[in-house]
Amino acid sequence: MPTTSPQLQLATITSREYRPPGFWCVSIRCPDIARTAGPAQYVALDLPGGFAVRLPLGIFTVKGDDFTVLFQEWGERTTRLAHAAVGDSLTCIGPLGNQFSPPKRSGHAILAGGGLGVAALWLLARDLRAHDVKANIVIGARSADRLVGVRDLARHGFDVEVCTDDGSAGFAGTVVEKVRALRRPDVIYACGPRAMLRALCDHAEREGIDCQISMEETFGCSLGTCWGCVVPVRRGSAQGTSYPRASEEARDYDLARVCADGTVFHAKDVVWV
Amino acid sequence: MNGPNSAPLDTRVVIGSAVLRNPTIAASGCYNRGAEFGAIVDVSRYGAVTLKSITRHPRLGNDMPRIATTPAGMLNAIGLQGPGIEYFLTHEAPKLTSVPTAVIASVAGFTVDEFADVAAAMDGLPNVVAIELDVSCPNVDREGECFAAEATSLARVVEAVKSRVKLPVIPKLMPNVADLKPIARAAQEAGADAVSLINAVRGMVIDVVRARPMLANRSGGLTGPAIRPIAVHAIWEVAQTITIPIIGIGGVEKGSDALEFLFAGATAIGIGTANFRDPLVHVKVTEAIELEMQRRGASSVGQLTGLAHPGFAGKPGARGAPVATKETQA
Numbered sequence: 001m002p003t004t005s006p007q008l009q010l011a012t013i014t015s016r017e018y019r020p021p022g023f024w025c026v027s028i029r030c031p032d033i034a035r036t037a038g039p040a041q042y043v044a045l046d047l048p049g050g051f052a053v054r055l056p057l058g059i060f061t062v063k064g065d066d067f068t069v070l071f072q073e074w075g076e077r078t079t080r081l082a083h084a085a086v087g088d089s090l091t092c093i094g095p096l097g098n099q100f101s102p103p104k105r106s107g108h109a110i111l112a113g114g115g116l117g118v119a120a121l122w123l124l125a126r127d128l129r130a131h132d133v134k135a136n137i138v139i140g141a142r143s144a145d146r147l148v149g150v151r152d153l154a155r156h157g158f159d160v161e162v163c164t165d166d167g168s169a170g171f172a173g174t175v176v177e178k179v180r181a182l183r184r185p186d187v188i189y190a191c192g193p194r195a196m197l198r199a200l201c202d203h204a205e206r207e208g209i210d211c212q213i214s215m216e217e218t219f220g221c222s223l224g225t226c227w228g229c230v231v232p233v234r235r236g237s238a239q240g241t242s243y244p245r246a247s248e249e250a251r252d253y254d255l256a257r258v259c260a261d262g263t264v265f266h267a268k269d270v271v272w273v
Numbered sequence: 274m275n276g277p278n279s280a281p282l283d284t285r286v287v288i289g290s291a292v293l294r295n296p297t298i299a300a301s302g303c304y305n306r307g308a309e310f311g312a313i314v315d316v317s318r319y320g321a322v323t324l325k326s327i328t329r330h331p332r333l334g335n336d337m338p339r340i341a342t343t344p345a346g347m348l349n350a351i352g353l354q355g356p357g358i359e360y361f362l363t364h365e366a367p368k369l370t371s372v373p374t375a376v377i378a379s380v381a382g383f384t385v386d387e388f389a390d391v392a393a394a395m396d397g398l399p400n401v402v403a404i405e406l407d408v409s410c411p412n413v414d415r416e417g418e419c420f421a422a423e424a425t426s427l428a429r430v431v432e433a434v435k436s437r438v439k440l441p442v443i444p445k446l447m448p449n450v451a452d453l454k455p456i457a458r459a460a461q462e463a464g465a466d467a468v469s470l471i472n473a474v475r476g477m478v479i480d481v482v483r484a485r486p487m488l489a490n491r492s493g494g495l496t497g498p499a500i501r502p503i504a505v506h507a508i509w510e511v512a513q514t515i516t517i518p519i520i521g522i523g524g525v526e527k528g529s530d531a532l533e534f535l536f537a538g539a540t541a542i543g544i545g546t547a548n549f550r551d552p553l554v555h556v557k558v559t560e561a562i563e564l565e566m567q568r569r570g571a572s573s574v575g576q577l578t579g580l581a582h583p584g585f586a587g588k589p590g591a592r593g594a595p596v597a598t599k600e601t602q603a
Contacts (some may be wrong), residue, residue, distance in 0.1 A: 228340035241357035
């Protein structure tokens with residue numbers, strides 16, 4: 001999975017769009033990041049004001065010198081970003097993290113996004129279009145009003161199917177149920193809630209389908225130094241810690257940092273505990 | 274006074290036998306060798322970097338979640354994840370030659386022997402100029418009481434390590450004690466070359482959706498500007514108690530914070546969580562100290578140390594704070 005060299009950049013907020021019931025899509029001008037970012041990569045933003053560790057957010061869309069981030073106004077940092085003004089400056093470190101690996105030319109992919117997980121799929125859809133890969137995009141949410149990013153994803157010309165748990169829009173059911181009903185793909189790419197990712201990984205493993213997931217954890221440093229955002233991975237997996245296990249250690253897995261070894265992991269490497 | 278035409282400022286500080294190019298030190302657990310930060314900033318502008326603490330055996334660390342964000346800071350419970358000393362020596366230690374500044378090794382342990390053995394293995398590694406002791410771990414020989422919580426335990430660790438290593442030894446003191454002064458005094462009497470303080474402050478965040486502690490470990494260490502006044506007070510008190518250098522740590526995020534630490538009695542400034550916001554924080558802190566030296570006509574950083582203490586002598590080159598007065602009540 002390819003990586004790029006991150007940089008510390010001064011950037012400017014160029015637009016902000018409220019997407020009810022609590023989502024924001026904020027556009028940030030930062031040519032070096034916008035022009036080099038790959039699928040599933042993220043930026044770590046620092047907002048002016050009182051102290052907070054950097055806010056890591058996935059790079060959603062890209063246009064020229066600008067990229068957007070899609071997020072829910074939730075805690076202190078996302079509230080500050082949501083209410084920053086157009087023209088405000090901030091610093092970004094990015095692009096960070098590894099990337100989804102593209103499939104072979106003219107293969108068939110399913111892109112599955114749950115909730116804000118769609119943010120990891122836009123750049124992927126762009127690249128798959130350029131690679132001449134056929135793709136179905138499946139986007140799910142609890143209810144119709146919480147579906148986000150659908151029209152942005154649709155811009156690449158792929159079929160976009162929406163699912164809602166309560167049936168208020170599209171397919172009444174989960175993203176996983178929808179994916180199971182679709183033609184068997186060569187690869188599944190997914191980002192979303194943990195339960196969705198786990199079910200998709202199980203499905204992919206049973207069916208022998210290559211599956212790559214972009215994971216989320218609470219980050220501390222966002223750079224790979226603090227080991228705060230680890231996930232269990234299969235022992236010996238390339239992305240995990242390679243050092244030995246203590247004899248009294250009962251846990252039979254290695255750990256990988258979501259921020260620096262991920263965020264993308266192969267389904268076969270992730271250990272669900 | 275240092276004017277525009279005078280000699281360059283001497284920002285060096287001395288910790289035992291170690292001479293650092295400037296008083297900024299990346300704190301343990303936040304920077305390690307600086308490899309990740311080296312891609313975006315100049316790590317050589319740090320006076321030293323402190324490695325992540327190494328234990329005798331490999332440790333997988335705590336379960337997730339390990340991090341919670343808090344007002345003006347962060348709560349963490351990583352649980353000393355690490356490869357153990359053997360793997361460290363074969364796989365990590367050779368990379369220390371590429372660190373562009375001085376390295377302080379950090380040792381953690383659960384017994385006195387573990388501290389001594391691991392510290393001895395670190396002594397003499399390339400670029401390593403001092404050994405910090407993460408004595409905030411529970412002491413398994415004393416029903417899990419932290420070494421740094423009690424003067425006798427701490428003294429035993431320091432003495433054992435001092436008997437095995439040539440490098441300066443720096444125990445890192447924890448703030449969760451009734452009185453830091455006798456503990457700092459015990460460290461000095463046991464032969465410590467400096468102390469660093471403070472370690473993270475114990476804290477907890479509860480997830481109100483699950484009605485459970487946010488961290489898998491339940492409690493964690495609070496760091497960031499939220500703990501800065503606790504650190505300033507600890508430095509102030511300890512500076513009036515001991516004469517060895519103090520590495521002040523706890524919530525420094527800008528130049529004026531570092532000056533508070535120096536004036537309270539610190540010789541050097543540890544910077545931890547602030548790196549996670551501003552990777553240039555060390556450069557800004559060093560520049561602020563240089564400006565302050567110019568403003569006050571100081572020829573060495575040591576002349577700023579302890580300035581806030583009543584009756585500070587201000588002798589050139591002095592470590593700073595006067596020893597033991599009645600001004601200890603803050």
